[in-house]
Amino acid sequence: MTLVKLISVEKIYRQGKVEVPALRGVDLEITRGEFTTVFGPSGSGKTTLLNLIGALDRVTSGSIIFESQKLENLDKNDLALFRRREIGFIFQSYNLIPVFSARENVEFALRIAGGEKSREKAMKLLEDVGLKGMEERKPSELSGGQKQRVAVARALIKQPGLVLADEPTANLDSETGREVLDMMLDMNETLNTTFLFSTHDPMVMDYARRLLELKDGRVVQDKKRGF
Numbered sequence: 001m002t003l004v005k006l007i008s009v010e011k012i013y014r015q016g017k018v019e020v021p022a023l024r025g026v027d028l029e030i031t032r033g034e035f036t037t038v039f040g041p042s043g044s045g046k047t048t049l050l051n052l053i054g055a056l057d058r059v060t061s062g063s064i065i066f067e068s069q070k071l072e073n074l075d076k077n078d079l080a081l082f083r084r085r086e087i088g089f090i091f092q093s094y095n096l097i098p099v100f101s102a103r104e105n106v107e108f109a110l111r112i113a114g115g116e117k118s119r120e121k122a123m124k125l126l127e128d129v130g131l132k133g134m135e136e137r138k139p140s141e142l143s144g145g146q147k148q149r150v151a152v153a154r155a156l157i158k159q160p161g162l163v164l165a166d167e168p169t170a171n172l173d174s175e176t177g178r179e180v181l182d183m184m185l186d187m188n189e190t191l192n193t194t195f196l197f198s199t200h201d202p203m204v205m206d207y208a209r210r211l212l213e214l215k216d217g218r219v220v221q222d223k224k225r226g227f
């Protein structure tokens with residue numbers, strides 16, 4: 001079943017009078033349950049693609065259809081609602097709130113997602129990502145991999161249709177990176193959560209069931225792999 005469909009998507013950033021084309025006509029279908037990685041050189045449009053699919057930014061032309069909803073038809077409030085309901089973000093900078101503990105970060109996200117603020121649910125989510133015993137630590141008291149796990153717990157709160165992970169292993173050593181990837185793969189297999197990564201990391205590419213190569217804002221390779 002198609003989860004997201006992109007039709008002739010173009011994105012042009014404008015910097016004063018200069019136009020920077022970041023995506024130059026991307027056609028793409030993502031099926032529910034995929035574990036897919038986008039790779040390509042710096043500047044090829046990976047982050048732009050994730051930002052557009054996650055409704056953090058709008059296409060310049062073309063269309064993005066999430067289930068049956070055309071994102072370009074949604075106003076700002078509806079886009080925010082869409083993001084909250086449908087998308088889990090695991091972005092490079094973790095985006096954890098520094099004055100909150102791991103538990104409070106997860107509880108806060110639970111509240112934003114519209115659920116009640118539940119201590120038990122936050123504790124359970126942290127346990128699921130292997131952080132039992134570390135619930136009360138602040139982000140500054142956690143390693144890169146542990147912070148990334150909090151980010152994963154937070155992204156999975158609403159059991160989103162799609163988790164977008166921009167360079168999920170960028171700040172991690174390879175062993176920790178592998179642990180985080182194993183955890184995401186496990187969630188993909190048990191909950192059928194759809195994952196879309198962007199990366200430069202060959203290890204992330206190794207894990208992918210589908211590899212999309214971007215070059216100069218175009219998809220130049222789309223390879224599915226069986227395991």
Ligand SMILES: Nc1ncnc2c1ncn2[C@@H]1O[C@H](COP(=O)(O)OP(=O)(O)OP(=O)(O)O)[C@@H](O)[C@H]1O
Pocket residue numbers: 013014015020021022040041042043044045046047048049
């Ligand atoms: N806000 C912006 N304003 C202007 N140009 C931008 C903006 N964001 C990205 N770009 C440009 O769009 C192109 C694609 O950028 P993007 O960040 O999507 O690439 P990327 O493949 O994610 O790169 P990296 O691997 O370095 O993170 C680049 O030429 C970049 O300079």
